[in-house]
Amino acid sequence: MTEALATPPQKQLAADKTSLITGSEAIAVACKLADVDVITAYPIRPYDTVMQYVAKLVSNGELDCEYIVAESEHSQFEIVKHASAVGARVFCGSSGVGWMYAFEALTVTPALRIPMVAMVGNRALDDPGAFGVEHNDALAVRDLGWQLVWVDSAQEALDTALIAYRVAEDRRIFLPCAISCDGAFLTHSQALVKVPSQEKVKAFLPRYDRGDLLLHPDNPITVAPQVNEDWLMEIRRQTAAAMDRSPAVIREAYADFERIFGRSYGNPFFEEYQTEDADVVLVGMGTLSNPVRVAIRQMRQEGKKVGFVRVRWFRPFAAEELAATLGRFKAVGVIDRDFSLGSPYRSGVLATEVRAAMYPAPNRPPIVGFICGLGGREVTVPAVREMTESVYLAAEGTTQPGTKWIGLRE
Amino acid sequence: MAVSDRELAELVQLRPTQTLDAFKGVKKLPLEEFFTSGHRTCQGCESSLVMKMMVKAAGPRTIVLGSTGCMYVANTTYYSTSWVVPWMHTQLGSSGSAGLGTAAGLKALMRKGKIKDEPINVIAFCGDGGGADMGLSAISATLTHPDYNVLILMYDNESYANTDIQLSGSTPYGANTTFSPPGKLKRIMHHRWKKNMAGMMAAGHPTCRYVATVCMSFPVYSMNAVRKALSIGGPTFIHSLDPCPKGWDYDPMLSHELGELAVTTGIWPLYEVEEGVFRLVGKTRDIADGRLKRLPVRDYLLKQGRFAHFTEDDIAYFQSKVDETWEKWLVPGVIPFKKQIEEDRPPA
């Protein structure tokens, strides 16, 4: 960390190269730039494209790592978990039911303070069969100590992967990080991406140093002993404290990122679009930002002051900051590309979380929840307009704040 | 064109292993312990003896991974761990992945010059529940990787012992476990035959360079099997049969005797498969060569409470099944194909 901060900003580092690549390929390139040591793969659409690119980088001699095709997602995540315990930088990933198949490994990874970085190519949980995006897969680990971030462009995917290593491997954190990329809309869509030079990445990303937690004959520790009721609570609290430190470390990483790479993401936790003078806003995660932005531009031409807040980091959740921001508007609509059956107000996960964040806030505008775009169904511009209408009605006090399913055949 | 040995070596880039010569007898064993006091296993627990001897054989430059079970729960109580070498828990079905991941991590870091290059033993152990049932696919996968030096040792106490003795795929026919208690209608609740784990691993994984069955009633052979596996390198597998006083229900002082009886009754054949070459070992070999008479299984069964509900018919059935493994199997006690298949071969 200190090593990276000490890099003189005035030093001229090699320039970026621009490539036309998909979100998956962008993350594979980040693995190469981060000099990842162990990578495990298992096929499931749509995330598996990242491993196809990784495999090609390995076979072409561009990425020097142990690349293992596992026999299940459970093993895939267990293998890298153990590689990380002996000090290797690791990468892994999955989608939908594959991510759920690894669930046991996912639960122990943060508890062991393993700074794994994973990609989730968000996908519906079959059955019934569906390849398209839904956020329930990644969201399933929201309580366990995973840092969760949603990105909406290939550039952001690459940059966030580098930031994820920097944050996860920070000794103050040592918690895993999953980067969510919407299936198809991001994993498979090409865009022009600035690929930074190896030199810049070196300046940004220090080596992974497991320190006193390293499993090695020179440091013969017993990892994950049987603690029972005597110590489990204290250890959980330590993990919670690491998560509590995460926002500051994330901020630090984004600031350094801007200094070294010259690209800024503004507020790391959420991105605001045309909110300055907005009456009402929509809130959402991932690539639905694209149709939302188009719809907002249309509506603004018609004189409607609509804005959008795209949540990036779901864990840690920037509750106070988000509540302060959302408190400025007359009403808020939260778009969930997920579901949480039987939850309060029958909302999705994000809306439930936003409501909880708003409760202690001095200004609490009405919140309408929307469930939209499940199973990869497109979130269309008319759908965004329809949602906005409901938010306006809530602002006027004409509708009860509840949850609406949008774009549904009744 | 097939890959040459040289090309394969380049692809695999197996790291060098430690050279661990065979111990020449009990009196030549080192005194130094790497699994010491602090554990809470039952009196007479043979599995904990396996841990002790396994790591004594491996030596200090070893990393041990252990899946959930008695050898985790009873051995690593916080603040009183018995492990002198680095040790890490892995999930119940993950011994194969734990060994693979640890070996892969070390290999990558050494190759890339990020840590000192030296041969470090990697041993991942599992119980029969964690290995022969839940972890089968991960172990199988690991044994197909020629690239990593990792020994998987399955300690088989023939039940899910830690969770209060439930039957596993490795529990012998008819045994009384908490999931298979004899009752008024059904005397025999568990009527599946024990899985042949070592044979399956050897036959199914030509990449696996060493497979052995062991039993700590024969400690020097068993420890030398560990040393051989680690020295040969690549993926290797050892299956040990461990009498368990709690699960098998007998006086703890009988542990060693029961292990020996498992071998002399022919229920637990000792063998090694080294680089594809099969060899019966010790008393098993004596039985096969006719130097030792196979003892009746009743000598073994009746010493254990888990078979106390057996009738004479049950014992006779058990005996007939064991006889079959010796008389009809292609390789006694190991390969369950009947010898008939040789006769079926069409004339040349």
Ligand SMILES: Cc1ncc(C[n+]2csc(CCOP(=O)(O)OP(=O)(O)O)c2C)c(N)n1
């Ligand atoms: C995924 C999972 N399922 C169930 C358990 C509960 N469990 C803990 S120890 C154990 C017994 C394991 O049996 P075995 O591998 O034979 O080891 P032993 O206890 O006999 O030493 C079980 C079932 C668990 N820890 N994890």
Ligand code: SF4
């Ligand atoms: S139950 Fe069996 S395996 Fe477990 S500690 Fe006791 S004797 Fe050992």
Ligand SMILES: [Mg+2]
């Ligand atoms: Mg067992």
